[in-house]
Amino acid sequence: MRNPLSKTIVQIKPSGIRKFFDIVSEMPDAISLGVGEPDFDTPWHVRDEGIYALEKGRTFYTSNSGLKELREEICKYYSRKFQADYDPIHECLITVGGSEGIDIALRAMLDPGDEVIIPEPCYVSYLPCVELTYGVPVHIPLKAENEFRLTAEELEAAITDKTKLVILPFPNNPTGAIMEREDLEKVAKVIMDHDLYVLSDEIYAELSYKDKHVSIASLPGMRDRTIVINGFSKAYAMTGWRLGYALAPQIICEQMTKIHQFAIMCAPTNSQYAAIDAIKNGDKDIEMMVQAYDQRRRFLLQTFKEMGLPCFEPYGAFYVFPCIKQFGMTSDEFALELLKKEKVAVVPGTAFGDCGEGYLRISYAYSIEELKEAIGRIRHFIDTL
Amino acid sequence: MRTKILNLIEEDCKLTAKDIAAMLGETEEAVAAEIAAMEKERVICGYTTIVDWDKTDEEYVTAIIELRVTPQRGEGFDKIANRIVNYPEVDTVYLMSGGYDFAVIVKGKTMKEVALFVANKLAPMEAVVGTATHFVLKKYKEHGVGITNVTKSERLAVMP
Structure with missing residues (x-):
């Protein structure tokens, strides 16, 4: 028989996290700190709205771009919270999670051979999505001494004649790093000097513990160069609803909508109705969750300090990224041993790029009680090394 | 802080x-x-535990009793309330707006014990003009904690 597979897809590496997941799922009594989603339930008023939409028989397709009311609320929200203005009719697209937005933005913008700058460590899907469009990924290994922020110098050094797009994944999964206004201003200057575009993945924007998140789209001259990816998963604890959105200049948004129209049709109708309620009435829920995450974040950092486990202070998302280089093991070895000996699952930093070597991603989307138990076991593990 | x-x-x-x-x-x-x-300063008045007694072999019963009373000149409702709180059978006392004056939560071993407490102690009080006793049949949520419908999280163990 002929080989049924595409060479392109076969040469793409499966996610490093998947391998780890398979091991953990064989250990029912393991405690996991490996989850990338909130531990909170979707706020009841949002679920109630979803149920109500079903009761009302709202079970049909919506327009390809998504419900107009939802797009209007999203644009109002972005303008209110992040001072970035997009037109709800032509510049906003409702997607199936932020991940779809990433995929179709790349497909809408890249020709084969176009270079895309990807700062690492980062979320696992940018690289394969770039490869699927025959784009060329160019990695920037971010440095611990810069608190894993992207500097203008690092960016400048990675740019070639073929560079078209820069991915800006902040607040960052897995490091928890953020970019503050002055960091963004320096990077924005380089981007404008070289006539580049930015894909700003702001899915963790609400989970910022220092100052409010700054969107690069709000900086002078950057709106027309920026595709903002965001969604409801992290801010409103709505991962399973699969609802995200992209805000992009009309010329880009139109092409993204075209792909979305052929590949997806529309995001789930029920989720869209629930999301309208989330974005209109969810500020208090976000505030409650952010406060809880912040307390857990401080708790973990304090505990690491006592344990002598070095970790820079991350101000975003719900991850800490401690350094384990002092133990003379690779991230993979450390994580596997920890799982075997103490039954605690964490994700090796290398799952998010080679430069994650020597680090672990620990999620604090868990109750303090669970964190205490897990950290107690990690402490015991380290003491026996 | x-x-x-x-x-x-x-x-x-x-x-x-x-x-x-x-x-x-x-x-x-x-x-x-x-x-x-x-x-x-008694901003913190005590620490307590939420117990699902149904999971134990203990016999117990909880009742909410509506009391209608005549407030007393110069003393308002406080004097009556302060008498009621002295009974160890009484768990909680609230002054209410609406159709009655006090909500009194009483705990006891049996319905009979609670009913007799109401009949012998609360109802005969001078200011009390009427009582209505409601027994709790099942607790679903207490102090913000779900008692019956606690479900296990279905989150996957490791996700990007």
Whole structure:
């Protein structure tokens, strides 16, 4: 028989996290700190709205771009919270999670051979999505001494004649790093000097513990160069609803909508109705969750300090990224041993790029009680090394 | 800092001063001192445990009793309330707006015991003009905690 597979897809590496997941799922009594989603339930008023939409028989397709009311609320929200203005009719697209937005933005913008700058460590899907469009990924290994922020110098050094797009994944999964206004201003200057575009993945924007998140789209001259990816998963604890959105200049948004129209049709109708309620009435829920995450974040950092486990202070998302280089093991070895000996699952930093070597991603989307138990076991593990 | 501490220990009074200090970015001493001060001022009135007695072999019954009373000149409702709270059978007393005056939560071993307490102690009080006793059949949620419908999280163990 002929080989049924595409060479392109076969040469793409499966996610490093998947391998780890398979091991953990064989250990029912393991405690996991490996989850990338909130531990909170979707706020009841949002679920109630979803149920109500079903009761009302709202079970049909919506327009390809998504419900107009939802797009209007999203644009109002972005303008209110992040001072970035997009037109709800032509510049906003409702997607199936932020991940779809990433995929179709790349497909809408890249020709084969176009270079895309990807700062690492980062979320696992940018690289394969770039490869699927025959784009060329160019990695920037971010440095611990810069608190894993992207500097203008690092960016400048990675740019070639073929560079078209820069991915800006902040607040960052897995490091928890953020970019503050002055960091963004320096990077924005380089981007404008070289006539580049930015894909700003702001899915963790609400989970910022220092100052409010700054969107690069709000900086002078950057709106027309920026595709903002965001969604409801992290801010409103709505991962399973699969609802995200992209805000992009009309010329880009139109092409993204075209792909979305052929590949997806529309995001789930029920989720869209629930999301309208989330974005209109969810500020208090976000505030409650952010406060809880912040307390857990401080708790973990304090505990690491006592344990002598070095970790820079991350101000975003719900991850800490401690350094384990002092133990003379690779991230993979450390994580596997920890799982075997103490039954605690964490994700090796290398799952998010080679430069994650020597680090672990620990999620604090868990109750303090669970964190205490897990950290107690990690402490015991380290003491026996 | 007070409100933040209270919000945390109202949810979980087993948190130590050390935990709270780490979570709030304060020192352990400052948190311990603040808690001690609040205990002294009776901002914190006590610590309790939410128990699902249905899971034990103990016999118990809870009733909510509506009391209608005649407030007394110069004393209002407080004098009557202060008499009612003295009974150890009485768990909770609220002054209510609406159709009756006091909601009294009474705990006892059996329905008969509670009914007799109402008949012998509460109803005959001079100011009381009427009572209505409602027995609790099943508890679904107490102190913000679900009693019956606790489901296990279905989150996958490792996700990007």
